[in-house]
Amino acid sequence: MAFLYETSLIINIFDKIYKMYLYIKNMVCTRCKMAVEDIIHSLGYKLEKVELGEVEIGEELTSKQVEELNKKLQTLGFEILDNRKSQIVTKIKSILIDLVQNRDACLDVPLSIFITDNINQDYNTLSQLFSQLESLTIEQYFILLKIEKVKELLVYDELNLKEIAYRLNYSSVAHLSKQFKKTTGLTPTYFKATGSQRRKLIDKL
Incomplete structure (x- = not known):
């Protein structure tokens, strides 16, 4: 497989500095970032920065090295995007x-x-x-993410619905409740009573 990735070359009077940017699917949380970091370090590549969905490597990898990295990422459900x-x-x-x-x-x-x-x-x-x-x-998609965050906060049971609405910038509890029911088919109160099994993984949205 031929991978599409970005490289940049910064030249100064002392050295040549290569940077490679790889875009990674399903990298949606802090634990995902840590897992990707561990894989890159295990391969001995020079990791510069990790963001959600993107890594910056301080060297130019060969196609074979990128393929090797992708195989290791796939074992944990990640994938280098080549499009x-x-x-x-x-x-x-x-x-x-x-x-x-x-x-x-x-x-x-x-x-x-x-x-x-x-x-x-x-x-x-x-x-x-x-x-x-x-x-x-x-x-x-933005609404789906917000609704999953509402579910998370409801399950944690540390904030009431009014506090959740304020925290997530809803104009009112009524606005939050209407959007929640339209998206899930349930009221926030009913969802809270049924438990966390109705939550979705972010990478499945």
């Missing part, structure tokens, strides 16, 4: 997952502007690409 369109969609997902999981879906600007600022591409183009590959819109 540019898939890479962009994964980047959008990673940005939204981070927004919901680590920043409580707090937006100072409309979602479209937030995505555009982070991807540096026209939003209409990104939206069409996302819908084409995922069969749902960016906005719908």
Whole structure:
């Protein structure tokens, strides 16, 4: 398999510095990042940075090395993306997952502007690409992520519904409840009573 990845070359008067960027599917949480880090270190590659869905390696790997890395990643459910369109969609997902999981879906600007600022591409183009590959819109995916976060907070039972609505930037409890029922078919109260077996893994959304 021929992999598509990005490399950059920075040249100064002392040395040549190579950087390779790999985009990885199903890398959706902190534990995922740690698992990917462990694999890269075990292979002896120079790891510069790990973000959700993306790693930066401080050397240029051969195709054989990339294939070896991909095989090890696949044993844990990850996969190096070799298609540019898939890479962009994964980047959008990673940005939204981070927004919901680590920043409580707090937006100072409309979602479209937030995505555009982070991807540096026209939003209409990104939206069409996302819908084409995922069969749902960016906005719908964002809602799914928020609902899964609501489920998580309900199961933890540390916040009441009003506090959850405030934390995740819903305009009201009624707004949260309406969106929750439309997405899951259940009220938040009924979901809480039935338990966590109805939650979904983020990488399955």
